[in-house]
Amino acid sequence: MIAPVNALPAVEGALALETYHLTKRFGAFTAMDHVSMRVDPGSVHALLGENGAGKSTLVKCVAGFQQAEEGSILIDGRERDIANPIVARTLGIGMVYQHFTLAPGMTVAENLLLAGGKTPAVIDWKAQRAELEAFLATTPFRLDLDARPAELAAGEKQKLELLKQLYLKPRLLILDEPTSVLTPQEADEVLGHVRAFARSGQCTVLIITHKFREVMAYTDAVTVLRRGKAVHHCRVAETDPSRLAAAMMGEAATPAEVLHAESDTAPARSPLPAGARVALQLRGLSAMGDRGTLAVHGVDLAVKSGEILGVAGVSGNGQRELVEALVGQRPRHAGSVTAMGEPYAARRSENKRLKLRSLPEEPLRNACVGDLSVAENMALRDYDAPPLSAGGWLRFGQWRSRAREWIKEYGVKTQGEGAPIKSLSGGNVQRAVLARELAGDINVLIAANPVFGLDFAAVREIHGRIVQVAGKGGAVLLVSEDLDELLELSDRIVVMSEGRIVYETAAADAERHVLGAHMGGGH
Ligand SMILES: Nc1ncnc2c1ncn2[C@@H]1O[C@H](COP(=O)(O)OP(=O)(O)OP(=O)(O)O)[C@@H](O)[C@H]1O
Known part of the structure; x- marks a missing residue:
């Protein structure tokens, strides 16, 4: 019999998780197919x-x-019916999502309190703030308790999501790709803290990641899923990235793909042609942040046709505002932008005429309409131009057939x-x-954390496509919090710190520790 949750004694400390033949279907599609796995208490377990x-x-x-629909979940060896997130919470299970779940109108402090779900009618703010500050001091993260999510960069939001869960002292902490928007240093900080938390016996950690380096450095055991099935279980000490990649991809993997899984070999670049013209130019571009203070301070940048210019920086240093001001999602406070020698105000007609594209971060939120179909979303840029429309009529058959081609x-x-x-x-x-x-x-092409x-496999493919854009003469402004990505793809790298460009180097001469020092505000 499944034990009722309200009969549970308040248990603390790391829990043991098992799934047995767990199966989930969406209509006729089986997304999870009889998955059985075991996560030891106090361990960090990776899902690949x-x-x-x-x-x-x-x-x-x-x-x-x-x-x-089928199968069971066992917590400390007992089957539990986890009917909703509140039951999960009661059992000590906390999860940090891939998509952000912060309350937008509330401050960092309010978001942390709200996560507990037990806010009293009258809040003693002085005491609560002291408690929150004491809690923050136990973590390596520094966040402004009065900031609101809209003012936070992706990396800071990610840390706040994690803090929300840690504040609740979970017995099982689930992390869905927690380091995607963090710099390598930040990722080490976050994962190091989480692992130490697990080692202390306070909680068990289940982590979804695509990064083999993180699996090898921070986890104890791995379960590999392929097409909804658990196809491989092992201890990290007994495996390596090539074996994990082979398990992930099954027969689909080519030996070269498996061999290079950990090194993520850079796509080949051709040298920048001598007389290449400037395709994108920013002169003294400034933009306000969400709190009405200047977030981008007079940025000058020029990207030539065929060049990839990388913009590095710790999240929260104005990169988000810079991209938004460039692509028309935020007013420009001062300065000018030209594309292909013409003034560029980010109008749809200009994007079309000047052939300017952008890949914003968090694409589901910033570049899609979630309820619309894949085909409709794929048509958002040119639905009103042939062949997707003709004589004032939208040709949905064309939308669908082109979408099928792109899907393939x-x-x-x-x-x-x-x-x-x-x-x-x-x-x-x-x-x-x-x-x-x-x-x-x-x-x-303006790309933010693409x-x-x-x-x-997808990272390599997408990097290859970005390089192709440059290879065909496109200018690429690549804003990324991932230094490895920038070092691999860029011709030139600039560092943004506190809203200013503080350092510039040819990628070939770039040294990681020097970039890191400028990113951190030191020199
Ligand atoms: N609500 C839903 N309705 C229909 N299909 C869904 C739904 N949620 C997930 N799926 C499908 O189930 C499959 C598994 O999705 P899931 O998000 O679990 O994958 P994932 O391994 O986490 O992938 P990623 O690494 O891209 O995040 C996908 O094919 C997805 O399209």
């Missing part, structure tokens, strides 16, 4: 798998956000072009947006 393998589905069932070309895993885009896994949403934005000729959440 290609985009769409079923990792998020599995953890959502454990966290009570979805219900499995970009390997988007979806139940069809008619499926709502929000039903796709994170990595597949990204692929669908990339297919739309990278189609046709491109003069200028491989957020993608598995290793």
Whole structure:
């Protein structure tokens, strides 16, 4: 019999998790197929798998956000019916999502308190603030308690999501790609803290990641999912990235792909032609942050045709505001922008004429309409131009057939072009947006954290496509919090710190520790 939750004694400390033949279907599609696995108490356990393998589905069932049709979940050896997130919470299960779940109008402090779900009618703010500050001091993270989520960069939001869960002292902490928007240093800080938390016996950690380095450095055991099935279980001490990659990809993997799983070999670049013209120019561009203070201070940048200019920086140093001001999602306070020598105000007509594209971060939120289908989302840029419309009529058949082609070309895993885009896994949403934005000729591409959440095969593929854009003469402004990505793809790298460009170097001469020092505000 399944034990009722309200009969539970208040247990503390790391719990043991097991799933037994856990199965979840969406209509006729089986997203998770008889998955059995075991996570030892106090361990850090990694879930690996290609985009769409079923990792998020599995953890959502454990966290009570979805219900499995078959199979069971055992906590400390006892079967539990985790009917909803409140039950999960009662059992000590906390989850940090791939998509942000912060209350937008509330401050960091309020978001932390809200996470507890037990806010009293009258809050003693003085005492609560002291408690929150004491809690923050036990972690390596520094966040402004009065900031609101809209003012936080992706990396800071990610840390706040994690803090919200840590504040609740979970017995099982589930992390869905927690380091996608963190710099390598930040990722080490976050994972180091989480592992220490597990080692102390306070909680067990189940972590979804695409990064083999993180699996090897921070986890104890791994379960690999492929097409909804658990195909491989092992201890990290007894495996290596090549074996894990082979398990992830099954027969689909080529020996070269498996061999290079850990090194993520850089796509080949051709040298920048001598007389290349400046395709994107920013002169003294300034933009306000969400709190009415200047977030971007007079930025001057020039990107030539065929060049990839990387913008490095710790999240929260104005990169988000810079991209938003460039692509028309935030007013420009001062300065000017030209594309292909013409003034550029980010109008849709200019994007079309000047062939300027952008890949924003968090594509489901910033570049898609979640309830619309994959085909409709793929048509958002040119639905009113031939062949998608003719004589004032929208030709939906054309939308669908082109979407089918792109789904195939970009390997988007979806139940069809008619499926709502929000039903796709994170990595597949990204692929669908990339297919739309990278189609046709491109003069200028502005990309912000373009491989957020993608598995290793997809990262290589997308990097290859960005390099192709430059290879065909497009200017690429690549804003990324991932230094490895910038070092691998860029011709030149600038560092942004506190809203200013503080350092510039040719990528070939770039030294990681020097970049890191400028990113941290030191010199
Ligand atoms: N609500 C839903 N309705 C229909 N299909 C869904 C739904 N949620 C997930 N799926 C499908 O189930 C499969 C597994 O998705 P899931 O999000 O678990 O993958 P994942 O391994 O976490 O992928 P990623 O690494 O890209 O995040 C995908 O093919 C996805 O399209």
